[in-house]
Amino acid sequence: MSRFGDYLSEHFETLFRWFTILCAATVLIIMAAMFVNLAWNARLAIGEFGIGFLWSEEWDPALNQYGAFSSIYGTLVSTAIAMVIAVPMSVVIALFLVELAHPTVSKVVGGAIELLAAIPSIIYGMWGLFVFAPFMAETVQPFLQETLGLEKAPLIGRFFSGAPMGIGMLTAGIILALMVLPFITAVMRDVFAMVPPVVKESAYGMGSTTWEVTHKVTLRYGIQGVIGACFLGLGRALGETMAVTFVIGNAHHISASLFDAGNSIASTLANEFAEASEPIYLHSLIYLGLVLLVMTFLIQFAAQWWVRRLKKSMGAGL
Amino acid sequence: MKKASNTRRRELTDLTMRVVSGTASLIGIFFLVWILWTVGKNGIAAFNYDFFTALPTPPGIEGGGLANAIVGTLLITILAALIGVPLGLFTGVYLAEFGRNTRFGGMVRFTINITMGIPSIIVGLFVYTLLVLPFKHFSAYAGAVSLAIIMLPVIARTTEDMLNLVPNSLRESALAIGMPRWRAIVSILFRAARSGLLTGILLAVARVSGETAPLLFTAMNSPYWMRGLAEPTANLTVTIFNYAMSPFDDWKTLAWGASLLIMATVLGVNLLARTLLREKTK
Numbered sequence: 001m002s003r004f005g006d007y008l009s010e011h012f013e014t015l016f017r018w019f020t021i022l023c024a025a026t027v028l029i030i031m032a033a034m035f036v037n038l039a040w041n042a043r044l045a046i047g048e049f050g051i052g053f054l055w056s057e058e059w060d061p062a063l064n065q066y067g068a069f070s071s072i073y074g075t076l077v078s079t080a081i082a083m084v085i086a087v088p089m090s091v092v093i094a095l096f097l098v099e100l101a102h103p104t105v106s107k108v109v110g111g112a113i114e115l116l117a118a119i120p121s122i123i124y125g126m127w128g129l130f131v132f133a134p135f136m137a138e139t140v141q142p143f144l145q146e147t148l149g150l151e152k153a154p155l156i157g158r159f160f161s162g163a164p165m166g167i168g169m170l171t172a173g174i175i176l177a178l179m180v181l182p183f184i185t186a187v188m189r190d191v192f193a194m195v196p197p198v199v200k201e202s203a204y205g206m207g208s209t210t211w212e213v214t215h216k217v218t219l220r221y222g223i224q225g226v227i228g229a230c231f232l233g234l235g236r237a238l239g240e241t242m243a244v245t246f247v248i249g250n251a252h253h254i255s256a257s258l259f260d261a262g263n264s265i266a267s268t269l270a271n272e273f274a275e276a277s278e279p280i281y282l283h284s285l286i287y288l289g290l291v292l293l294v295m296t297f298l299i300q301f302a303a304q305w306w307v308r309r310l311k312k313s314m315g316a317g318l
Numbered sequence: 319m320k321k322a323s324n325t326r327r328r329e330l331t332d333l334t335m336r337v338v339s340g341t342a343s344l345i346g347i348f349f350l351v352w353i354l355w356t357v358g359k360n361g362i363a364a365f366n367y368d369f370f371t372a373l374p375t376p377p378g379i380e381g382g383g384l385a386n387a388i389v390g391t392l393l394i395t396i397l398a399a400l401i402g403v404p405l406g407l408f409t410g411v412y413l414a415e416f417g418r419n420t421r422f423g424g425m426v427r428f429t430i431n432i433t434m435g436i437p438s439i440i441v442g443l444f445v446y447t448l449l450v451l452p453f454k455h456f457s458a459y460a461g462a463v464s465l466a467i468i469m470l471p472v473i474a475r476t477t478e479d480m481l482n483l484v485p486n487s488l489r490e491s492a493l494a495i496g497m498p499r500w501r502a503i504v505s506i507l508f509r510a511a512r513s514g515l516l517t518g519i520l521l522a523v524a525r526v527s528g529e530t531a532p533l534l535f536t537a538m539n540s541p542y543w544m545r546g547l548a549e550p551t552a553n554l555t556v557t558i559f560n561y562a563m564s565p566f567d568d569w570k571t572l573a574w575g576a577s578l579l580i581m582a583t584v585l586g587v588n589l590l591a592r593t594l595l596r597e598k599t600k
Contacts, residue, residue: 016500020412023405024426027474030467031429034440037447092339093346100336112347118588119353119581120528122555126562126577127353178349209332232435239437241531242559266439270534270559289443293436300435304428
């Protein structure tokens with residue numbers, strides 16, 4: 001009996017080990033299956049439109065003509081707006097949290113910024129549609145157009161033309177910025193805190209001001225980490241769905257004006273999936289999803305590779 | 319003379335940047351308060367007895383509630399946790415205990431980090447092709463699977479990190495008294511890392527309970543009570559999406575109520591998890 005017990009426990013050890021290996025393997029299987037499944041279920045669209053899908057502008061369910069360009073364009077533009085706002089803001093917020101604020105203040109403010117990341121994206125959508133978009137339409141957009149005179153400005157005027165409707169690329173970009181801000185800030189804060197005090201102190205000792213230490217020493221020391229943080233934020237912004245769907249306007253057309261309605265890959269999927277009755281329509285939407293998957297996969301891959309290289313060159317810590 | 323003005327200019331730049339960084343932090347907090355306030359104010363107005371107990375009514379008819387969606391969200395989330403937590407936990411165990419320096423372990427770790435950044439709508443689309451298309455109907459279990467896939471990497475990562483924090487001497491002493499490794503992991507390491515593991519699980523559950531995009535294509539929505547797992551199931555987040563986009567005011571009110579309920583739950587669980595972790599680090 002006891003020998004049987006021994007046998008079982010020995011056996012159980014191996015079983016347990018293989019069970020954990022199996023669990024770990026599911027992660028790889030899921031990742032691989034995502035590509036295979038999406039590609040297989042987009043096969044009609046891939047066969048019909050080929051790679052030209054990426055730059056074809058036409059999206060007409062009535063004629064069964066599908067092209068991804070307006071969605072890709074919207075995804076890239078809204079993400080670009082988000083990054084242009086979120087990256088500098090994250091740098092100065094991280095600066096505030098690490099260098100300037102009293103530790104207690106830093107803890108409270110840092111906690112509040114982190115809470116922004118915990119708010120579900122559909123809440124951003126509700127707030128964006130019912131509160132922020134009207135605010136943009138009534139206050140911000142007229143201010144940009146008239147008070148600052150951007151509508152008539154040479155060169156950049158066309159980005160700010162059109163009726164101030166509130167919903168559109170700019171609003172979507174600002175909300176996206178708010179959503180990725182806490183993620184970028186968190187990494188930047190770690191990067192700033194990782195710079196050895198000796199390095200900073202020697203700069204202070206030479207009479208540098210806090211800002212000079214930050215942008216000449218801290219930022220340069222942590223530049224790779226900062227870039228890594230931006231990649232992570234970028235990946236998040238690209239695939240964000242609900243908040244964008246609520247405020248981007250969902251129109252399949254491309255316009256230079258940031259006040260105009262547009263769409264993104266994710267918002268097209270969320271909006272039109274229920275309507276896709278024809279197989280080719282459904283396959284085109286899944287093809288669109290595959291494009292987004294490849295985009296985010298590449299960005300994440302680059303980010304991970306970058307962070308990994310960073311870890312090797314700087315030792316542990318990040 | 320020139321030197322003095324240079325110093326003044328540098329100090330001025332420094333002061334400006336201090337003000338800018340303080341202001342940026344304030345802007346962040348301002349938006350947080352603005353969102354919390356908006357949802358709180360509009361959500362409270364929607365809460366009444368019917369909201370928690372009644373089924374939704376067609377637009378224009380008084381007294382509808384979201385009882386079925388509340389139950390549906392709870393059920394889908396619990397089901398997702400039942401699938402996602404063990405998978406994530408044991409993946410983390412593998413990474414920390416068995417595969418720390420192996421090639422396979424490195425590959426899994428790399429993939430986990432990438433999976434965390436895959437948009438949730440893509441996960442929904444994937445589960446749609448996996449569990450909805452072949453069976454030809456939307457279902458609660460498809461919704462649960464998609465949420466579980468989102469939980470998995472988060473839990474695996476925190477489990478690995480938390481187990482790595484357990485000192486090696488604890489492992490060695492367990493093995494020295496003749497414990498098999500599985501026993502050492504389950505009764506010693508899990509116990510030592512308990513609050514950290516719990517935090518990871520809570521954060522993952524909080525995150526998925528507010529997810530909408532993966533449920534759009536899997537659980538869908540329904541105006542009725544659910545009768546089984548193999549049918550479209552009402553849930554709060556998709557209901558918010560559908561109702562907010564509708565032209566009916568009483569539906570929009572319900573959407574605000576659902577928003578407050580979801581937001582309060584997610585933030586509540588988040589704060590709870592953080593308190594747990596803080597107590598641990600003390």
